[in-house]
Amino acid sequence: MAELQIKATVNGRKISRSAQPSQRLLDFIRDDLNLTGNKEGCGAGECGTCSVFVDGVLMKSCLLPVAKAQGTQIDTIESLAKTGELSVLQKAFHKAGASQCGYCIPGMVMAATAALRSNPFADREEIKERLGGNICRCTGYQKIFDAVELARDVQNGRLPATMLDGIDAEQGDYIGKNVSRIDAPSKVSGKLKYAGDMLMPDMLHVHVLRSPHAHARILSIDTSAAQAMEGVEGVITSADVPGEDGFGVFVHDQPVMARDKVRYVGEAVAAVAAEDPLIARRAAAAIKVVYEPLPAVFSAEDALRPGAPVVHAYAPDNITKHIPIRVGDVEAGLAESDLVIEENYETQAIEHAYLEPEAGLAYVDHDGVVVVISPSQNITHHRHMLAKIIAKPIAKVRFIMSPVGGGFGGKEDMIYQGMLALLAMKTGRPVRLVFTREESIASTAKRHPSKTTLRMGLMRDGRIRAVAFRMIADGGAYGLSTEGVMRKAAILGAGPYVIPNLQMDTIGVYTNNTPSGAFRSFGALQTQFATESHLDIACERLGLDPFEIRRINMMRDGATTHTKQKLKSVSIGRVLDAAEKASGWEKGVSGQRNGRGDLNGEGLRPAVALGARFVGDTKQEAAE
Amino acid sequence: MARMRGRGMAACWYGIARTATVDRAAAWAEIDDGGSAKIVTGVTEIGEGILTVLAQIAAHEMGLKPEDVVIGDNDTARAPEAAHAGATRQTYMIGNVVALASREARGKLVEVLAKMWEVEPSTIRTGNGFVWAENTNHKITMGKAVECCKQRGVVPVGSATFGTDTTGLDGTDGAGRPWQAYVFGCQVAEVEVDTVTGEVQVLGMWAAHDVGRAVNPKGVEGQIEGGIVQAIGQALMEDYELSNGHTTTPGFAKYILPTSLDVPMMNSIIVEDPDPIGPLGVKGIGEPAMVPTIPAIMNAIYDAVGVRITSLPATPEKVLMAIREKQQRENQMAVQAAE
Ligand code: FES
Numbered sequence A: 001m002a003e004l005q006i007k008a009t010v011n012g013r014k015i016s017r018s019a020q021p022s023q024r025l026l027d028f029i030r031d032d033l034n035l036t037g038n039k040e041g042c043g044a045g046e047c048g049t050c051s052v053f054v055d056g057v058l059m060k061s062c063l064l065p066v067a068k069a070q071g072t073q074i075d076t077i078e079s080l081a082k083t084g085e086l087s088v089l090q091k092a093f094h095k096a097g098a099s100q101c102g103y104c105i106p107g108m109v110m111a112a113t114a115a116l117r118s119n120p121f122a123d124r125e126e127i128k129e130r131l132g133g134n135i136c137r138c139t140g141y142q143k144i145f146d147a148v149e150l151a152r153d154v155q156n157g158r159l160p161a162t163m164l165d166g167i168d169a170e171q172g173d174y175i176g177k178n179v180s181r182i183d184a185p186s187k188v189s190g191k192l193k194y195a196g197d198m199l200m201p202d203m204l205h206v207h208v209l210r211s212p213h214a215h216a217r218i219l220s221i222d223t224s225a226a227q228a229m230e231g232v233e234g235v236i237t238s239a240d241v242p243g244e245d246g247f248g249v250f251v252h253d254q255p256v257m258a259r260d261k262v263r264y265v266g267e268a269v270a271a272v273a274a275e276d277p278l279i280a281r282r283a284a285a286a287i288k289v290v291y292e293p294l295p296a297v298f299s300a301e302d303a304l305r306p307g308a309p310v311v312h313a314y315a316p317d318n319i320t321k322h323i324p325i326r327v328g329d330v331e332a333g334l335a336e337s338d339l340v341i342e343e344n345y346e347t348q349a350i351e352h353a354y355l356e357p358e359a360g361l362a363y364v365d366h367d368g369v370v371v372v373i374s375p376s377q378n379i380t381h382h383r384h385m386l387a388k389i390i391a392k393p394i395a396k397v398r399f400i401m402s403p404v405g406g407g408f409g410g411k412e413d414m415i416y417q418g419m420l421a422l423l424a425m426k427t428g429r430p431v432r433l434v435f436t437r438e439e440s441i442a443s444t445a446k447r448h449p450s451k452t453t454l455r456m457g458l459m460r461d462g463r464i465r466a467v468a469f470r471m472i473a474d475g476g477a478y479g480l481s482t483e484g485v486m487r488k489a490a491i492l493g494a495g496p497y498v499i500p501n502l503q504m505d506t507i508g509v510y511t512n513n514t515p516s517g518a519f520r521s522f523g524a525l526q527t528q529f530a531t532e533s534h535l536d537i538a539c540e541r542l543g544l545d546p547f548e549i550r551r552i553n554m555m556r557d558g559a560t561t562h563t564k565q566k567l568k569s570v571s572i573g574r575v576l577d578a579a580e581k582a583s584g585w586e587k588g589v590s591g592q593r594n595g596r597g598d599l600n601g602e603g604l605r606p607a608v609a610l611g612a613r614f615v616g617d618t619k620q621e622a623a624e
Numbered sequence B: 001m002a003r004m005r006g007r008g009m010a011a012c013w014y015g016i017a018r019t020a021t022v023d024r025a026a027a028w029a030e031i032d033d034g035g036s037a038k039i040v041t042g043v044t045e046i047g048e049g050i051l052t053v054l055a056q057i058a059a060h061e062m063g064l065k066p067e068d069v070v071i072g073d074n075d076t077a078r079a080p081e082a083a084h085a086g087a088t089r090q091t092y093m094i095g096n097v098v099a100l101a102s103r104e105a106r107g108k109l110v111e112v113l114a115k116m117w118e119v120e121p122s123t124i125r126t127g128n129g130f131v132w133a134e135n136t137n138h139k140i141t142m143g144k145a146v147e148c149c150k151q152r153g154v155v156p157v158g159s160a161t162f163g164t165d166t167t168g169l170d171g172t173d174g175a176g177r178p179w180q181a182y183v184f185g186c187q188v189a190e191v192e193v194d195t196v197t198g199e200v201q202v203l204g205m206w207a208a209h210d211v212g213r214a215v216n217p218k219g220v221e222g223q224i225e226g227g228i229v230q231a232i233g234q235a236l237m238e239d240y241e242l243s244n245g246h247t248t249t250p251g252f253a254k255y256i257l258p259t260s261l262d263v264p265m266m267n268s269i270i271v272e273d274p275d276p277i278g279p280l281g282v283k284g285i286g287e288p289a290m291v292p293t294i295p296a297i298m299n300a301i302y303d304a305v306g307v308r309i310t311s312l313p314a315t316p317e318k319v320l321m322a323i324r325e326k327q328q329r330e331n332q333m334a335v336q337a338a339e
């Protein structure tokens, strides 16, 4: 295709550059103009991180072919604080604590700027509506709305500009104070460089070939065609791993690239480093892998059945980890209970969906040290594992943690850093890998889906007598954090309650599904969902208020936990009181009360905010 | 019946830092020229605000302003081990160790000044970039104080390590000391359920969490709000689906995430029950923030329409089906009662 000559005004400066017609405006801005403030969160128009102004109109630059830029005026996040001084909105984001990982923030600031330009008096509901095309995975949006409202009021003169200033603590007492985030200016201005924004001289681009099979033997891999392609500098497979090939947070059962067999769809099989991303992608496609598909197993229950396909030879029963906790005699406890409630609970797999897809760089330095730069949540452990994988002393391996655009546990796994290191070693040049959103979703860990059976025995007065709790969790194809997740699930699952007889089992199972791994709340979320739902069922059966049943059973200062640990101070009573009071809790058995009380009464909670989609209908309802 | 409201609650507990293993972290601190400070420790920001928390702690301990604290890049070849960024351990492990290292650096500086001013070290105060001795006229800037140290051949530095007194679990009955600090939380959800479409909107969340001691209350709120909205995602819409191992939710068009339109009014109540072991009393909030949200929402749905969703997510289809089944059951019972 013929090259285009793009003439445009970008952030106030005239540019004239050649571009490929296949490029998107986002690539042109980020790769050719090196304006990396706006990010690529999804490449599909769904997240808004790439939002820029084209002739003053907010546009998702990942959806625009570069040709659309011809003759236009383009403003990126870098345009807002060109003089070095942040805009009112950027200052308000800083002041309100509206940025966390910061990856969504440039796009969010652009969208908010557009919102206040369209309507300088936009109310909170309109602000919500106008930010509806921008995803933030970290903040819960509330502080972002606060920031936009603050900026609106300062701009309109309703609030003084001093509202944007930081705090000055008296006597230097900075603990307990709302000091504005020190990293916020770099985030609201788009200046902070995440790994995918970083460049190194002479850098190669990496593309990973992934498994199309859930379970298959690898009969052969032929990389010769890929290797022969112009611009290809290195191709690696598991044959290139010089040391002990395995990583994982607890068991090192996952090879850097599939070895002998693949265990899930999306598993890395080979990787290519080439002069540009397109060549790398084409070369990866030219690698010939012959697979022999194997019977696969897609649920934890199936994996536990006798005769099920075995995912890892070392675990013929497919059990990754079983954590038992035992207190007293659970069957006796259930037998002496006035009431036994049994219920099953299920939780689904969840994607971390951090807005920053995985990315990293690697190079070998002048002293022969292999350096990996990536948003890793655990560089200490990654260093240990990589040293073994590449058979070098620990001092010859160096991990640098780049700013993390959201992790939530998902960046604890060393899922790609091994490939980067091997390619840097093989090619002798710096290499960079940036995942697409699809790659990130298909190949990285999820929250463990779980199935729980819970039997709880209670006395008529609400005291818990016994709990039998069994959770089976699908850990997917590799161990990653499964062991730790099962442990935390077991220790915390029965809740902060006194339970004289407890039988707790959490079982993590291998399957041929996408691996499950660390995810914020790490097993405790799945198990406490079951217990806390169960307590409400008990309330209904016993005619108790939900707060009451928890007070009856809660651990108190000096309590002994389910793992027989003696606690000192136990604050559960205080948090129950605080939540009950703040929410203006209406006492009673759930589901058996008569409608809702007055939510706006004196001393009660503030009026609820209806989601924007309910606006309009609400009035009607109020009238009814 | 069209739109019904309900309220529900749930409590939680959580352990702080690594589970059932000894956790540890180290840091270096230096009060630097001009009265600034350097902190080097092996962990960095993943969005939770730890850099700000560490700057506040270092400033507080050394008598500086947070903006004068520089936090070194996290690099296994340049910084002492602080292990990983996860497990709700950052404020607890790294915060405490930075406090200890800062105290040591300050101690070196105070020692020099006490000698110089001929006062007891315990009478020396530091704060907001100044050093002074109580009940005297001695008061100088921190920059000047560093100069005085260096003229006397002292660089005010400190280093520290912080570890937990924890054990693994017994393989048979699970006995052990997995953590030395525990936190507790409770959340109340208010929902509206549309009985025609099955759609659930979370209107309000009230979240009370014990965090030990809040270094930055706004940061704590940010963690709670972010946690709640992630949990709303899991409660009502998110679902990573597979068909024979192939995902059918490969991008954000299919994998539905909470947006600004799904956000309830969130109210955080910070409860402080200080940790008696660490030097600061801090604990943590990152993970516990999202534990009670889902059951609180499911309990609120039950309160609103009398159906219990035990399998996540509570999609409109699932809620609607449950409502219909309940109606059928009730109708049958009514028929039977009439017969
Ligand atoms: S909307 Fe363009 S990258 Fe997500």
Ligand code: FES
Binding pocket: A098, A099, A100, A101, A102, A103, A104, A105, A135, A136, A137, A138, A139, A355, A405, A406, B047
């Ligand atoms: S701050 Fe919005 S995605 Fe992290």
